[in-house]
Amino acid sequence: MPLVSESDHVAPWWLPGGHLQTIVPSLWRKVSALTRRRERLELADGDFLDLCWHGEGGERLVILSHGLEGSAEAAYIQGMGRALAADGWDVLAWNYRGCSGEMNRLPRFYHSGATCDLAAVVEHALEVHPAKTVDLIGFSLGGNLTLKYLGELGEDGSPRLGRAVAFSVPCDLACSSRTLTTAFNREVYMRRFIVSLAEKVRAKAEMFPDELDPSRLEGVKTFREFDDRFTAPLHGFEDAADYWARSSSRPFLPQIRIPALLVNAANDPFLGPGCYPRDEARDSDWFHLEVPRGGGHVGFGGLGPNWAEKRAVRFLKGEG
Numbered sequence: 001m002p003l004v005s006e007s008d009h010v011a012p013w014w015l016p017g018g019h020l021q022t023i024v025p026s027l028w029r030k031v032s033a034l035t036r037r038r039e040r041l042e043l044a045d046g047d048f049l050d051l052c053w054h055g056e057g058g059e060r061l062v063i064l065s066h067g068l069e070g071s072a073e074a075a076y077i078q079g080m081g082r083a084l085a086a087d088g089w090d091v092l093a094w095n096y097r098g099c100s101g102e103m104n105r106l107p108r109f110y111h112s113g114a115t116c117d118l119a120a121v122v123e124h125a126l127e128v129h130p131a132k133t134v135d136l137i138g139f140s141l142g143g144n145l146t147l148k149y150l151g152e153l154g155e156d157g158s159p160r161l162g163r164a165v166a167f168s169v170p171c172d173l174a175c176s177s178r179t180l181t182t183a184f185n186r187e188v189y190m191r192r193f194i195v196s197l198a199e200k201v202r203a204k205a206e207m208f209p210d211e212l213d214p215s216r217l218e219g220v221k222t223f224r225e226f227d228d229r230f231t232a233p234l235h236g237f238e239d240a241a242d243y244w245a246r247s248s249s250r251p252f253l254p255q256i257r258i259p260a261l262l263v264n265a266a267n268d269p270f271l272g273p274g275c276y277p278r279d280e281a282r283d284s285d286w287f288h289l290e291v292p293r294g295g296g297h298v299g300f301g302g303l304g305p306n307w308a309e310k311r312a313v314r315f316l317k318g319e320g
Helices: 018-028 075-086 115-128 141-156 173-179 183-207 223-235 240-247 250-255 278-282 307-316
Strands: 037-042 048-054 060-065 090-094 133-139 161-167 260-263 287-290
Touching: 018 183, 037 115, 048 115, 060 075, 060 115, 060 141, 075 090, 075 133, 075 307, 090 115, 115 133, 115 141, 133 141, 141 161, 141 250, 141 260, 161 307, 173 223, 173 240, 183 223, 223 240, 250 278, 260 307, 278 287
Parallel strands: 060 090, 060 133, 133 161, 161 260, 260 287
Antiparallel strands: 037 048, 048 090
16 A cells, blocks of 8 residues: 655745745756767657767666656756766656757657657667666656556566656646646746747647648637647547546556656645545555645755655665
């Protein structure tokens, strides 16, 4: 019954509340780049993914997956990479399609359920890296990808896959999307995501004018509107509701068959009640859930090294 009843996370005294614990690290934490060696992974469908590596030939490798409209250069990715490298891991941080600074080649983008791309990265890493153990860490959307991917693998997972940790995961996408439509969340968080996504739609529409109509961005203010008009039709879903239902990781949690930890802060402003899968954790021998009182969304600290990095190292080392 791997439900962690008590978390040792303590939020910084000077960052009260989930919003400050989310916003301050996101905007002002700076971490110098660790993963400097670049590689372009060509995909079977003609597209590509840009990978960033640190270390060569170690016995342990960790693959890091970023959040919505993030990148491999994000402070939380590089900070996690530095913490793991200091403890002996080689690190592979990857950029989703269109997130490395260069637009991807196909009309499609990335999305919350696109585990085929994570699978391609894992398969490539297993082929080219001699690590005895490959671990996975994901943040937010990247955490959803990680957990869904592991659930899809089920009993068929690679024997070299070791453990996984996911932070701040909207594992029920419909619930999270509703939570982000409340007044403050819509103005502070949703607006920023929509602006960034809209810029990519306009850039992609110049490449594929017959497939994307940028005029459909008019009036888009929520994920439901954006996903109905763009994400769903581009990626083979009926509408936003179908996309959310088929891409949420929560239904896949019971099928996970490697030790996996989900850490979702109780005060995460992005998450609603459906994003805390306590029943799945109580019923599983593999899936762990930890719900610290504080931490915000991909926060868990201030401007320096944070608790999430220490927690991930501890879990990946099998220390609880």
